[in-house]
Amino acid sequence: MSPLISAAELKALLATSPDVLVCDCSFDLTEPQAGARAFAAAHVPGAVYVHVDKDLSAAKTGLNGRHPLPERAWFAARMAELGVNQSTWVIACDNAGGMYAARLWWMLRWIGHAGVRVLDGGVPAWRAAGGEMESGAAVARPAGDLALRPSLVEMVDxxxxxxxxxxxxxxxxxxxxxxxxxxxxxxxxxxxxxxxxxxxxxxxxxxxxxxxxxxxxxxxxxxxxxxxxxxxxxxxxxxxxxxxxxxxxxxxxxxxxxxxxxxxxxxxxxxxxxxxxxxxxx
CATH class of the missing domain: 3.40.250.10 (Rhodanese-like domain)
Known part of the structure; x- marks a missing residue:
């Protein structure tokens, strides 16, 4: 299966699968709150917002880079808190061609969650396909049961x-x-x-x-x-x-x-x- 999903495929998945969560990772490296504002203005119905600095990164020390990885266990717990189950299909998207969604895709595979794909073309593609949008804060989901599994990716330090x-x-x-x-x-x-x-x-x-x-x-x-x-x-x-x-x-x-x-x-x-x-x- 491709790691990418089209807007049409996502529409069908949302209509037929009971356990799908769209995670909007829209962000701006030079204005860290811009993504959250864009999400509040308009997002895929039922989506939650995932902040690159707060949810996909750990604290900076001056020596560990601008977006250091958090602990695997912390990240798994955070995604469970957002409503991700072991069985959930997570669809990552953003407003920047997958620039930030790809980070979530990799990190979920890093904690062993294979059920993740990236919306090809992101929010603009969803809009262009006639996808509905909603505004305001995300609707809270019940906490999920996502837990650590063996990593599906490799890295070097x-x-x-x-x-x-x-x-x-x-x-x-x-x-x-x-x-x-x-x-x-x-x-x-x-x-x-x-x-x-x-x-x-x-x-x-x-x-x-x-x-x-x-x-x-x-x-x-x-x-x-x-x-x-x-x-x-x-x-x-x-x-x-x-x-x-x-x-x-x-x-x-x-x-x-x-x-x-x-x-x-x-x-x-x-x-x-x-x-x-x-x-x-x-």
Whole structure:
């Protein structure tokens, strides 16, 4: 099954399945409350709001990046509090082409919940398909029974990535825009540049002009070019803070290329570590 779901498919699922929860992750890195305001103004009926900073991240220490992962048990409990059961199909969406929804998709799989998909094209696609919208606060659901299971994903931490840098067939892929990758126009992190040896695949290159993901065959062809003969398990995805790196992982999964890993701390953690090497340019 594709990790993506169309607006038409979601309409059918909501009409036929008793245990579906739409989680709206709309957000703005430069204005953290903008997503909550957008949700209150209009959202998919029955949806709940999931805040990137509050629900999908832990506290920052200055060394662990801008969106450090919370504890797995805490996150599982938080999603249960929002109404997620072991049997729930969670549909993640946002207003930014899956930029933030992909983080929730990855994190649910990280705590072992396989029943998660991302609404392709997000809230705009839902509107374009004639989907109803409602406003106001989310309607509270009874707490769910979601609990930790073995993780369905792999990741690497700073120590492992630093110790293996430049060794073997591993390829680090940076999901940030090309100018930030080159060390230009950096506005979010205190140090500009990228991890030495990394390749650049801007996450928005996974999307078509309509804001939805490109067809699976096209994504596969483009990612095979990036991989240059490597296996998906040879790739480590990262970005500025572990958010849009998940978008690249989602695109690879949609293309049938499973097994790449995430470096959750990403550039914001890497550049905060004393002595971590930095590269500038392409």
């Amino acid at each position: 700073f120590a492992e990535l630093r110790s293996t840098l430049g060794r073997g067939r591993r390829l680090i892929v940076d999901a940030r825009a090309a100018d930030r990758f080159r060390g230009e126009n950096e506005t979010l992190d205190p140090v500009a540049g990228h991890i030495p040896g990394a390749a650049n695949r801007f996450f928005r290159d996974n999307l078509g002009a309509d804001g939805a993901f490109k067809p699976a065959a096209q994504l596969r062809a483009e990612w095979l070019e990036v991989m240059a003969g490597r296996a998906p398990t040879d790739l480590v995805q990262h970005c500025g803070s572990g958010v849009t790196g998940c978008h690249n992982l989602l695109a690879m999964e949609a293309a049938g290329l499973s097994g790449a890993r995430l470096y959750p701390g990403s550039w914001s953690e890497w550049c905060a570590q004393p002595g971590a090497p930095v590269a500038i340019g392409s």
